Amino acid sequence: MSYGKYLIVFAQAHHEFRIPELHSVASLYGFDISLPKGEIETDRPYMVVGLADEKHARQLAKRCILIKAIYEFYAQGSTYEELHTRNRANQALWTRYKLDTSFKFFVTAFNHKIPQDRQRQVVESFSYMDFLGKIDMKKPDITLGCFEEYIEKRGLIRDRHDGDGQFQQAYFGRLIEEGSARVLVKMFDVKKRQYFGNTSMESEVSLLMANQTLASPGKLIYDPFLGTGSMAYPVAYFGAQVFGSDIDGRQMRGKGSTPGVFRAAAQYGVSARILDLLTFDVTHNPWRCGGLFDAIVTDPPYGVRAGAKRLGRKKELDPERQALYWEHRNNPRPDDQPYIPPTKPYELSNLAVDLVQLARYLLKPGGRLVFFLPTVTEEYEEIDVQSMLCEGMEVIANSLQDFGSWGRRLVTILKTTTDSYSPPTFDLNTLEDASSSQHVPAHRDFREKYFQGFKPPAI
């Protein structure tokens, strides 16, 4: 297959999430994307990729949260001389616009501001292209962009135009499509949401998660730790239907007779796609069968502001209190509040292992599990994520959102197996001793580590 080259201009955010998002959106629309060979410096704002069809570039620009714009790539160079030579060699790409196409031409820079007179010089240096159409800054037929990329100089005291022209690389191309998914970041802004909580996920990240799930019409997606529903809204916005459950019904309900999650969903026009909300502990769940969902997306509570809970008691009742419990169960007083069963903490590394097994059971073959795993930056090793996998489940993306001494990893796991597996037993807690000899991941006891400031415990 022959690929055309396209220049992607990325938004300056979440750079580790860029490539997974490209792959996911390509996979959603069923096309291939060829990335630069060798090690990719993901923090650079420009990337040249190969696509078989211009249509694919438009699909990427309309769906990727981290894309600002996509250009048909004409040339690049570390000097303008180099860029022009290559641009001339590629004239087959642009000669058809020479005669009577109206155009707009702009020059811009990353990490730098180009003085006006040099901007004009740069534009004039392209005069060999002989574009005869009229210049139209408002509604041009085509837009040509030239981008200079500078090394970041933040924090250095310098003159305004210091180092002008000393760019790392300059890129040139024709605009195909401005990114139109970034406006969703504002639209889903948590502060403007009808209903949210103190652990609601920020909108940009929840949209990135939604893209990792390949959400689209006809898909069925489940969040087993729904909370205030942050991930449900973007997933439903992209057309999927959503089930949510949580051990704490109050999180989903909020105040008022209409549950908060439905109120927020109505604000985004997606309440019909929230199929149902259910109160249950995922370790004692009522799903009748597996193989149901196209994706499971969740941000498990990891204990800093709210810890994960599961049904059970930390300590078993003594016989006397056990007898009292039964007496109370069998003769409830009529004015009693609804019974609320006791819960105990759900340790994060156990939860992660359980979640992968649960996903293997509940996902369709080819389905995806997308979730956040908090981790201690200094102690993290790749095996932390590998060690929670089970047969038939493979990590396909793992991107860090770095907060300094800790961070959280957006992990995407693919169900590669078509075999049926039985539901997990969720009995890791009772096997704690047996696992002590095994690898201890950095996210074990994350809450304790967080409050100790990630220092080793004092001796």
Add this chain to the structure above:
Amino acid sequence: MVRLITHNLLACHAKGCNSNNFPLPFSNVQIEIREAEFNPEFLKAFLPKIEWKALVDTAKQLGDMSLPLEQPEMMDDDFLKSFHHVLLEIHVEEGVMTCPNCKHEYPISNGIPNMLLAEHEIG
């Protein structure tokens, strides 16, 4: 708003309750009908996951007789419309689901069922 698609996927999961634990019959229900997006591809793809008899019986219990007793081999438009309506547009807002086997009652309030188990019901 327990819809019948959800109801068709829920079984009693109390400790030791492994047979005759599905479907969970409704009682004392308050029902609302709300329109949902019609997506024939989704319906066709989801049909194999449905326990047909349970769906038909439950719909009947809630007063909807539009589904055929036997799952049809040909899915024409009329059938898909009825199936869509029963599966996605009937919402049980209030009521109780009771396990036919162990009699555990799962209450529904403001459309959210409480499927939590008591401490003697977990393994």
